[in-house]
Amino acid sequence: MNILITGANGQVGFELRRHFSLVGNVLSPDRATLDLGMLRASSATWQPIALSLF
Incomplete structure (x- = not known):
């Protein structure tokens, strides 16, 4: 299972x-890699990776 954690450099994210x-494969990109403000631009990077959302 792939798990995406945003803000992983903070205390809670850590x-x-x-x-x-x-539990699974943790993906924790920094802001330069995954900028949620520019989600369309970065979606091509993350599209091939299946994420479990819960």
């Missing part, structure tokens, strides 16, 4: 990354 790394 703990989420640590916890979910035991």
Whole structure:
């Protein structure tokens, strides 16, 4: 299972990354890689990766 965590460099994101790394493949891009303000531009990068949303 692929898990996308945004804000992974913060305190909560760090703990989420640590916890979910035991469950599946954690993807934690930085702001330069995945800028949610420019989602259309970065969607081509993330489109091939299947994410489980919950």
